[in-house]
Amino acid sequence: MTSRTPGSAQPAVRLEGVVKTFDGVRAVNNLDLLVEQAQVVALLGPNGAGKTTTVEMCEGFVRPDSGRVQVLGLDPIADAGKVRARIGVMLQGGGAYPGSRAGEMLDLVAAYSADPLDPDWLLRSLGLEDSRRTPYRRLSGGQQQRLSLACALVGRPELVFLDEPTAGLDAQARLMVWELIDALRRDGVGVLLTTHVMDEAEELADQLVIIDHGSVVAAGTPSEVTSRGAEGQLRLTAPAGLDLARLTLPDTFRVFESTPGTYLVEGPIDPAVVAAVASWCADLGALIHDIRVDQRSLEDVFLELTGRELRG
Numbered sequence: 001m002t003s004r005t006p007g008s009a010q011p012a013v014r015l016e017g018v019v020k021t022f023d024g025v026r027a028v029n030n031l032d033l034l035v036e037q038a039q040v041v042a043l044l045g046p047n048g049a050g051k052t053t054t055v056e057m058c059e060g061f062v063r064p065d066s067g068r069v070q071v072l073g074l075d076p077i078a079d080a081g082k083v084r085a086r087i088g089v090m091l092q093g094g095g096a097y098p099g100s101r102a103g104e105m106l107d108l109v110a111a112y113s114a115d116p117l118d119p120d121w122l123l124r125s126l127g128l129e130d131s132r133r134t135p136y137r138r139l140s141g142g143q144q145q146r147l148s149l150a151c152a153l154v155g156r157p158e159l160v161f162l163d164e165p166t167a168g169l170d171a172q173a174r175l176m177v178w179e180l181i182d183a184l185r186r187d188g189v190g191v192l193l194t195t196h197v198m199d200e201a202e203e204l205a206d207q208l209v210i211i212d213h214g215s216v217v218a219a220g221t222p223s224e225v226t227s228r229g230a231e232g233q234l235r236l237t238a239p240a241g242l243d244l245a246r247l248t249l250p251d252t253f254r255v256f257e258s259t260p261g262t263y264l265v266e267g268p269i270d271p272a273v274v275a276a277v278a279s280w281c282a283d284l285g286a287l288i289h290d291i292r293v294d295q296r297s298l299e300d301v302f303l304e305l306t307g308r309e310l311r312g
């Protein structure tokens with residue numbers, strides 16, 4: 001992918017206090033969201049949390065009741081023509097003529113762009129080089145999915161919206177899509193993606209935004225989100241019967257010997273805690289056999305924040 005010249009300092013997406021209500025139900029409730037250029041932001045949330053509504057407001061398909069939506073510094077409804085020429089939207093299985101061939105479809109979309117990417121390069125990057133002449137209806141679900149991603153990207157957008165880009169893809173195809181998203185970021189493109197796949201969000205995103213009932217419940221880098229307020233655990237294996245009274249940690253920590261020679265420290269584990277434990281052992285002349293910090297996974301945090309019940 002060729003590198004683009006740096007654009008204006010406008011963020012790719014900025015939402016401020018956005019509200020959208022359907023039939024008395026607040027789908028989006030006072031939402032703030034920021035996607036900078038050259039940044040991948042993953043929007044996470046349980047079913048019905050308001051992700052699609054949020055993205056559709058950014059794409060100019062849904063009008064907010066109140067608040068401000070800006071895309072590349074423009075209003076996506078008032079400036080729809082200008083905005084659509086500069087963004088890429090991945091539509092799930094939509095907009096295809098079933099009889100047209102994969103390569104023809106991509107060429108057609110490319111023909112609408114002033115400066116398209118090379119369609120053959122895109123097909124290769126997505127493992128579709130052998131499907132150029134295959135009619136759309138004969139493509140597998142995963143191939144159709146990748147073709148719709150190619151169509152979203154071929155116009156060299158400054159910002160792309162990806163709705164569950166790897167849903168239903170096999171491991172190889174998923175990796176290709178991840179690599180392509182990484183290449184987009186390197187090329188200065190802003191990416192707002194929705195996903196239900198936690199490791200995808202952790203792997204790809206610079207920033208995570210978890211929403212529930214239309215509002216942000218957590219936001220930050222993946223490590224900020226997984227460590228924020230986290231009760232972690234440090235597990236230490238060392239000689240049995242060490243004097244715990246000589247380990248000085250704040251009262252917020254719970255320290256105990258769970259079985260002879262296995263010590264647990266529960267609380268917000270940070271590098272200073274690990275150092276304190278190591279120096280406690282050193283002062284006692286005790287050799288550490290094993291030390292491990294168990295961090296919560298993004299899935300743990302997600303379920304804690306959004307509950308475990310099934311949503312409609």
Ligand SMILES: Nc1ncnc2c1ncn2[C@@H]1O[C@H](COP(=O)(O)OP(=O)(O)OP(=O)(O)O)[C@@H](O)[C@H]1O
Pocket residue numbers: 022023025026027045046047048049050051052053054
């Ligand atoms: N056009 C509409 N008319 C009525 N209600 C709607 C409409 N679009 C969305 N909603 C409601 O708004 C809420 C948020 O829906 P939305 O599709 O934005 O959630 P989502 O986070 O994308 O969910 P999912 O993960 O299931 O795709 C839901 O309660 C949904 O039923």
